[in-house]
Amino acid sequence: MKNAVQNKYCSPEAIKRLALYLRGLKTLRGVNVKIISSEDITKILDVSACQFRKDLSFFGGFGKRGVGYEVDVLSREIERILGVNKNWPIALVGVGKLGGALLGFPGFSKFNLRILAAYDSDKKKIGKIVAGVKIEDVKKLKESIKEKKIKIGMICIPVERVQKVAEDMVRAGIKAMLNFAPVNININRKDVYISNMDMAAELESLIYFIK
Amino acid sequence: MKNAVQNKYCSPEAIKRLALYLRGLKTLRGVNVKIISSEDITKILDVSACQFRKDLSFFGGFGKRGVGYEVDVLSREIERILGVNKNWPIALVGVGKLGGALLGFPGFSKFNLRILAAYDSDKKKIGKIVAGVKIEDVKKLKESIKEKKIKIGMICIPVERVQKVAEDMVRAGIKAMLNFAPVNININRKDVYISNMDMAAELESLIYFIK
Numbered sequence: 001m002k003n004a005v006q007n008k009y010c011s012p013e014a015i016k017r018l019a020l021y022l023r024g025l026k027t028l029r030g031v032n033v034k035i036i037s038s039e040d041i042t043k044i045l046d047v048s049a050c051q052f053r054k055d056l057s058f059f060g061g062f063g064k065r066g067v068g069y070e071v072d073v074l075s076r077e078i079e080r081i082l083g084v085n086k087n088w089p090i091a092l093v094g095v096g097k098l099g100g101a102l103l104g105f106p107g108f109s110k111f112n113l114r115i116l117a118a119y120d121s122d123k124k125k126i127g128k129i130v131a132g133v134k135i136e137d138v139k140k141l142k143e144s145i146k147e148k149k150i151k152i153g154m155i156c157i158p159v160e161r162v163q164k165v166a167e168d169m170v171r172a173g174i175k176a177m178l179n180f181a182p183v184n185i186n187i188n189r190k191d192v193y194i195s196n197m198d199m200a201a202e203l204e205s206l207i208y209f210i211k
Numbered sequence: 212m213k214n215a216v217q218n219k220y221c222s223p224e225a226i227k228r229l230a231l232y233l234r235g236l237k238t239l240r241g242v243n244v245k246i247i248s249s250e251d252i253t254k255i256l257d258v259s260a261c262q263f264r265k266d267l268s269f270f271g272g273f274g275k276r277g278v279g280y281e282v283d284v285l286s287r288e289i290e291r292i293l294g295v296n297k298n299w300p301i302a303l304v305g306v307g308k309l310g311g312a313l314l315g316f317p318g319f320s321k322f323n324l325r326i327l328a329a330y331d332s333d334k335k336k337i338g339k340i341v342a343g344v345k346i347e348d349v350k351k352l353k354e355s356i357k358e359k360k361i362k363i364g365m366i367c368i369p370v371e372r373v374q375k376v377a378e379d380m381v382r383a384g385i386k387a388m389l390n391f392a393p394v395n396i397n398i399n400r401k402d403v404y405i406s407n408m409d410m411a412a413e414l415e416s417l418i419y420f421i422k
Contacts, residue, residue: 205406
């Protein structure tokens, strides 16, 4: 196998696809599949063979001609490319219904993701432990995130407070954010990445295709 | 204003952007902004002016040269293009922590989206009312969705049951699905649209950019 070359011009879409490939590979690993043909893998991953090869070729070649892909090797390689082969702590702001559900979400730990800190403004919540995490006062967010050296944040608070909280998080050192509030965050920094998990917008775009 | 021409070859990405534009326009409407320049609007929406114009031009022209955009008119037009100017009922399968949070999620109703039916396999949950919705037995999902003529579904159940439930939903008439489980759904039908809200994959792709 060639050494994977990190190309920093890889598009966000391609990276997102790599993460989804990894998801599929982990499912295969779970049912003890060791080797898979490129035809089968693209069927399972619901991607065209050409797209799959193109995405992987960006980082070096991983398959063996006539043999296919070793599930274990390919998943480890994608983990390494994505940088998810080590633990990444996450800071969650807003422990309402959605935030609370995310705190206990079993889908994270499997992928070396762990919510290590949670913040809320509600005095009744502060100090409580939810899914093993002690809820802290949102007022202490900046110092706490800095101290814990957390780089990834999740925002689950009402729309009107999102911008201010996001700015505080960036000042504390957060470099990537998942925003669950249906509002755009304006952070004019090239080194900060924001991804909107806008469920209503996602539904709306689906409606366009079925209507 | 030209009549909006529906072009069915518009890409899913462009449609998703339209939904996000609508989000920003609704925020502006909420703070009583009536008219906005194309410069300001693209700054707020965090999109390049060229991209914004291109997306809109696909459906006809909406701005007035030298005046800008009427917030009200443009949001109504985008709502019409997306098809979200009428109510769309939603069926939710799985009323665990995440499903329960989605049931009460305030972000949906603002956008004419309403969870009208919810299903679970847990006998302790069946019959209970959560956020105004009575939880039904997942065994009756097919008949119930058919009867209610629901076209949109949300899946919040453990990975191993997702494929079977998704197939049942499609048989009952579901045409669009938001899947919150970290697994790919295989439905080989051109008239069914599936969108994965894979939070772990989203985080993983962010990690690539900050690592």
